[in-house]
Amino acid sequence: MISSNDSPLKPVRIEQVELRRIAMPLVSPFRTSFGVETDRDILIVHVEADLDGVAIDGWGECVALGEPTYSAEYVNGAQRVMVEHLLPRLADAASEGIDAADVGELLRSVHGHPMAKGAIEAAVLDAQLRAAGMSFAELLGTDTDTKGRPSRIPSGVSVGIHDTVEALLTTVQGYIDDGYVRIKLKIEPGSDIEHVAAVRDLIGPDVPLQVDANTAYRRTDGQHLAQLDQFDLLLIEQPLAEEDIVGHARLADEVETPICLDESLVSAEGTADAIELGACEIANIKPGRVGGYLEAIRIHDLCLARGVPVWCGGMVETGIGRAANAALAALPGFTLPGDISASTRFYARDIVTDPITVVDGHVTVPTTPGMGFDIDRPFLDSVTTSVETIHLSP
Numbered sequence: 022m023i024s025s026n027d028s029p030l031k032p033v034r035i036e037q038v039e040l041r042r043i044a045m046p047l048v049s050p051f052r053t054s055f056g057v058e059t060d061r062d063i064l065i066v067h068v069e070a071d072l073d074g075v076a077i078d079g080w081g082e083c084v085a086l087g088e089p090t091y092s093a094e095y096v097n098g099a100q101r102v103m104v105e106h107l108l109p110r111l112a113d114a115a116s117e118g119i120d121a122a123d124v125g126e127l128l129r130s131v132h133g134h135p136m137a138k139g140a141i142e143a144a145v146l147d148a149q150l151r152a153a154g155m156s157f158a159e160l161l162g163t164d165t166d167t168k169g170r171p172s173r174i175p176s177g178v179s180v181g182i183h184d185t186v187e188a189l190l191t192t193v194q195g196y197i198d199d200g201y202v203r204i205k206l207k208i209e210p211g212s213d214i215e216h217v218a219a220v221r222d223l224i225g226p227d228v229p230l231q232v233d234a235n236t237a238y239r240r241t242d243g244q245h246l247a248q249l250d251q252f253d254l255l256l257i258e259q260p261l262a263e264e265d266i267v268g269h270a271r272l273a274d275e276v277e278t279p280i281c282l283d284e285s286l287v288s289a290e291g292t293a294d295a296i297e298l299g300a301c302e303i304a305n306i307k308p309g310r311v312g313g314y315l316e317a318i319r320i321h322d323l324c325l326a327r328g329v330p331v332w333c334g335g336m337v338e339t340g341i342g343r344a345a346n347a348a349l350a351a352l353p354g355f356t357l358p359g360d361i362s363a364s365t366r367f368y369a370r371d372i373v374t375d376p377i378t379v380v381d382g383h384v385t386v387p388t389t390p391g392m393g394f395d396i397d398r399p400f401l402d403s404v405t406t407s408v409e410t411i412h413l414s415p
């Protein structure tokens with residue numbers, strides 16, 4: 022679909038790349054088993070491209086967090102690896118013209134750093150799509166549903182760990198009132214069974230509910246986690262360490278609730294292996310975590326072929342990342358609601374002019390040319406804390 026041979030997109034020459042850091046306070050602290058986020062320090066990749074003499078901008082959001090606590094990547098490291106290792110590898114091709122489908126191969130000799138690579142690929146793809154006047158959803162064929170109506174996707178919300186059950190219930194009730202069709206609770210030892218029981222009691226048996234441990238448990242916690250089976254959860258996300266594929270496979274035998282991997286899945290090959298080993302009954306697909314939207318599509322395709330349900334995860338993105346996630350999540354294998362909540366779930370004001378909104382529990386797939394958003398330049402400038410510019414071609 023998006024290989025360079027049959028792509029409807031033309032390569033773009035890239036003159037320079039601007040690496041912008043922005044400071045975005047969260048509307049409320051977001052606590053997970055690995056820490057608390059109160060403000061995001063986000064790296065935005067802005068490619069300044071040219072197609073047949075016409076200037077085109079392309080934007081990509083790097084999902085690396087401020088500290089290497091979700092995964093090994095972190096925002097300062099992502100920026101350094103872009104400047105010192107990734108962007109120089111694009112320099113030769115940049116003056117001829119780059120196709121997003123070739124970025125992965127051009128950057129392959131650098132080990133790891135999928136979030137940094139994925140942000141560059143997204144910015145190139147955004148520029149190519151804008152040049153073609155085409156939306157990412159149109160490229161994917163997800164702009165309309167089977168009846169030709171604008172596509173929409175169900176919206177789930179991720180709820181942080183709360184100090185008390187009472188506070189958690191107040192927060193969850195607020196999201197139910199906002200119309201979210203699925204609740205995900207962050208859990209950790211000490212904030213799990215009782216919290217999930219109280220939320221299930223609050224929302225009743227029919228609202229889809231799932232939990233995310235962000236690697237907080239150990240192999241020996243199988244019987245403890247099996248207590249969650251009574252709450253009819255959609256899935257348990259990433260209970261064990263990122264590297265512990267065998268542990269997840271054993272847990273999948275011990276616990277009835279399906280085991281879903283997030284942090285462990287960083288490539289299509291690794292996902293196929295985890296599925297084969299019985300460690301991944303459901304897959305959380307995050308384009309940033311796997312090196313970009315194109316690898317995310319490959320993972321979707323292989324999961325669909327193997328009958329493994331997938332859903333689209335979130336990394337507390339701004340409207341840049343969220344818009345593209347919404348277009349991706351309308352692909353047919355995404356049979357579970359994603360962490361694609363409204364922009365206002367995390368941000369008082371977004372850096373795009375058309376932030377994601379949730380209506381009747383759904384998000385309309387954006388069809389703006391490019392990855393699905395337009396930048397609010399004055400507001401982006403006002404939250405920018407630094408700009409590093411790298412010249413790629415004359």
Ligand code: SMG
Pocket residue numbers: 051053058086091178179233235283334335336337338360361362
């Ligand atoms: O973007 O809505 C969102 C947050 C979804 O819970 C979420 N993400 O492990 O799935 C996850 C976390 C990673 C980021 S936590 C700061």
Ligand code: MG
Pocket residue numbers: 233235258259283284305334
């Ligand atoms: Mg997760």
